Amino acid sequence: MSDSIKRREVIAAATQRLREGGVASPEYDAAELLAHVLGTGRAQLVLVDEVAADRADAFEQLVARRAAREPLQHLTGVAHFRHVELAVGPGVFVPRPETELLAGWAIEALRQAQGPGSVPAGPGSVPAGPDAEPVEAPVVVDLCTGSGAIAKAIKDEVPAASVHAVELSEDAYPWAERNLAGAGIDLRQGDMATAFTDLDGAVDVVVCNPPYIPLEAWESVAAEARDHDPHLALFSGQDGLDAIRVLERRAAQLLRLGGVVGFEHADEQGELAPAIFSATGRWTDVRDHQDLAGRPRFVTARLAR
Template sequence: MTSRRAVLSAAVDLLRDAGVASPEHDAAELLAHVLGTTRSQLPLVDEVPAEALASYDDLITRRAAREPLQHLTGTAYFRHVELAVGPGVFVPRPETELLAGWAIEVAPRGGVAVDLCTGSGAVAKALADERPDLHVHAVELDEPAHRWAERNLEGTGVDLRQGDFATAFDDLLGAVDLITCNPPYIPLEAWESVAPEARDHDPHLALFSGADGLDAIRVLERRAALLLRVGGVVGFEHADVQGESAPAVFAATGRWADVRDHADLAGRARFTTARLAR
């Protein structure tokens, strides 16, 4: 038996030295996971049994090697829903909750919502959870990611399909009220600047999008114009350095009104919304 304080202190030091962005949080989260409890209940634990310590040391070593925390616990939380995640699917980020929140607020009662590039199904599941009146559809191209989405969206009523978002939902052309999308948006040349957790573990299909990072957003603009009814809205995430270039993709075509960019809680440009004018 080893004291909880000593175990956590050593783990935090190891994660900090490895460059992990949130060593205290991750060390506590992994210990709670191993002990079958929650972070808030950890102060009630005085000693860590030897068997649990061995498992914990293994997880901390893997986290220090920059394996994503959510892959180690098998779970990610997004707004009010829980998601199963692991190798082969993009781990949903907290910033994307803002895009989902916008969609939940603006979707018309009983409307048709489509989540393109759904990944784990995070946005689609949040929509179905908080707006059960909506008819929610989602699509994912990548087979491993699609399998994770199937698992996460089972029993939610979401119509999940496998396919290319550039051609998906021909049966819904001109009938959609709301589109959400978290497309790939990292320029290929930015490879070295991407955090190891994403670069080495998230599917590259979900990360990189051409020389300027805007290729998928250009495809989204064309597809959204066909799927939405006139007056329907689209919201999509982008990189913080694309606060002008991403909205410009939509503004330049003349098909959209109310093209607007939105900042995240840290004040960084995060997602764009637009309304189909014609």
């Protein structure tokens, strides 16, 4: 083998192999993996003409694993979420880009809760409810935090917020602990159904990306998730709504009057998920939101009583 190989040839061959393996974004993933192997950023790859043989060999090994549908983030060890970087790997759910919209909603809701003089709210902000009083340090609870993605993004963009997060999984918790270390976030290990009883009635925003895939949908789940994400973070009963039912009850206990909750759901649950909240009579402003692809993605609601 020669001492080096043309970057374009290396990328082209990898892209083809990933495409044949059924990877949804072969060009992007090939570039990310090569940048990772070279210790640079994807945008800087245009400055690379030749790839040394040993780096090309290491790259080919990662490409083979990705073609076998091992998650890209497991191979690089990093996931990007809004403006923060997270360490991820086996045992923890890899945060998805669509969840950034839910995190953005929570961030705007917290800015609104800070009241006058806080950072101006952007599109999709939550108007203060008639019973909500402005507070200096708004309180947010992130249930089912997983890697800590939502909690870390919130603290990054609303530093004044009092951020609390909980994770049940013994495998995922160390990842959250690593990602949230030194961020000033109250992280606990436990069940969302009973977490933070010391905050009951004092929370401004509850946010959650719960498990929501029906057990019967096993075969339709992408290989990257089905074979590598923890099943505790994916599946939630026969209809996929068990965790959301628990969330409705717990959020009603945690929130102050006029506080808000937001949670993600499957795109097939655009009517079923909001209905769980509407049916109890405890909530107003129950609304479903679409993701950037126009699919139902997350629900928000305000505690009325």
